[in-house]
Amino acid sequence: GLPARVRIHEVGARDGLQNEKTTVPTVVKAEFIRRLAGTGLTTIEATSFVHPKWVPQLADAEELYPAVADLPVSLPVLVPNARGLDRALTLGARRVAVFASATESFAKANLNRTVDEALAMFEPVVSRAKAQEVHVRGYLSMCFGDPWEGAVPLPQVVKVCRALLDMGCDELSLGDTIGVATPGHVTALLTALTEAGVPVNALGVHFHDTYGQALSNTLAALQQGVTTVDASAGGLGGCPYAKSATGNLATEDLVWMLRGLGIDTGVDLGRLVATSVWMAAHLGRPSPSRTVRALSHQ
Ligand code: HMG
Ligand code: MG
Numbered sequence: 001g002l003p004a005r006v007r008i009h010e011v012g013a014r015d016g017l018q019n020e021k022t023t024v025p026t027v028v029k030a031e032f033i034r035r036l037a038g039t040g041l042t043t044i045e046a047t048s049f050v051h052p053k054w055v056p057q058l059a060d061a062e063e064l065y066p067a068v069a070d071l072p073v074s075l076p077v078l079v080p081n082a083r084g085l086d087r088a089l090t091l092g093a094r095r096v097a098v099f100a101s102a103t104e105s106f107a108k109a110n111l112n113r114t115v116d117e118a119l120a121m122f123e124p125v126v127s128r129a130k131a132q133e134v135h136v137r138g139y140l141s142m143c144f145g146d147p148w149e150g151a152v153p154l155p156q157v158v159k160v161c162r163a164l165l166d167m168g169c170d171e172l173s174l175g176d177t178i179g180v181a182t183p184g185h186v187t188a189l190l191t192a193l194t195e196a197g198v199p200v201n202a203l204g205v206h207f208h209d210t211y212g213q214a215l216s217n218t219l220a221a222l223q224q225g226v227t228t229v230d231a232s233a234g235g236l237g238g239c240p241y242a243k244s245a246t247g248n249l250a251t252e253d254l255v256w257m258l259r260g261l262g263i264d265t266g267v268d269l270g271r272l273v274a275t276s277v278w279m280a281a282h283l284g285r286p287s288p289s290r291t292v293r294a295l296s297h298q
Contacts, residue, residue: 002222005264007043008251009173009204009230010036012279014045014078015248016236018057020283026060028282030067035275036233037071040266041251044071045097048078049087065091076137080111085125089132096129097173098122099139100164102157105148106141106177119163126168138169139206143189145180154192161198171202173230176217179210179246183220190224204228207249209235209288214249215257222263229254234276234287250289252276269295 013033017024024032029047036044046068052059061077068075069092076095079085088096100118101107107115122138129136142149143157161172174189186205194200205221205228207214218229235250255267273295280287286298 002261002263003225003227005227006222006258007228008041008254008265008267009076009228010041010044010233010251011206011230011248012036012232012234012236012251014047014058015230016232016234018048018055019237019247020057022283023057023059024282026063026067029060029064032233032275032279033068033075034071035271035278037068037073039268039271039275041073041272042266043074043076046075046077048080049084050078050080061087062091065093074135076135078139079125081121082125082128085128089129089134093134095135095137096125097137097139098125098164098169099141100160101141102152102160103142103146103149105146110141115160119160119167122164123167130168135171136169137171137173137204138164138167139173139175140164141175141177143174143181144176144185145178147178154189157189158192158196158198161193162196165198165202171204171228172198173204173206173228175206176208176214179208179214181207181217182211182213183216186217186220187224190221190226194224200225201227204230206230208237208246209249210246215253218249218254219257233272234279234292235289236279236283236287247288250276250287250291252289252291252295256291 047061048058079096111118207217231251231254232248233251235247237247276287276292277296
């Protein structure tokens, strides 16, 4: 069966804006997050405390986070290492995310580390966050396919998931970073994880929509018991360190499907579309979301 309710983890302000060629002014980002919060979204990933040379688009994290910290929503932030955690905790962040890779190629490209070195980098970050009762999400990229290595074997993904849970992550997000997954692959991975003892309520899914499969993949995940779904308003997004990664599943497309299925998200679709149209005007290009296009005059 399908769940009665789905929690949307909105990633537009982080995953979306990190991949824009132009750097969006901090005040526009803050207004974007404020408008997203006004749609009923409850988890809005705000930014990343990564090295500013690696992701210049998010170099204003110190200015942005305090500008939105008053909002009555969860505002998770990405932290790759101790330095990132320090920066986030100083500003009062209560939810952080580390981001691992299932493949060696992407671990190197994204974190300048091997898979094991990256996990070793995260371990003290997670334990320090947990000691302060900060919620920790563990992202796992390249769960389905990798631009350099091709298809990714299921046991390789299961192994890194286990490592992230064992170090204390509260939840995991399974990333299809380059959007190559198809529903049968999603079912196979979730089945393998369940058989390895990973509780399905600790899992979220994070689909990029490169091949237009993100919604079908989401439905497959819901059928396996997943209730946390990552999406980005207007379908913004990609990853600067993974060639061929396009935007995430658009939040509007997700809400449209879930609404049709009678699954509650608490999101006002009209307000969300208006927010994405407003953001698209700032970015100077229309939203790629089919639902945004259908419900607006952009
Ligand atoms: P590195 O070059 O190996 O860093 O990068 P290092 O540890 O050797 O440190 C070098 C210098 O950077 C030092 O400064 C550090 O202080 C500084 P120096 O002493 O030379 O003056 N430094 C920092 N400064 C500010 N904030 C920090 C920080 N850390 C070190 N946090 C590093 C390693 C992890 C830092 C780098 O690779 C990095 O920042 N990577 C981030 C890449 C990224 O953000 N990618 C996008 C997010 S992941 C994603 O999008 C996928 C996802 O959506 C899921 C999916 O779709 O699959 C989540
Ligand atoms: Mg992503």
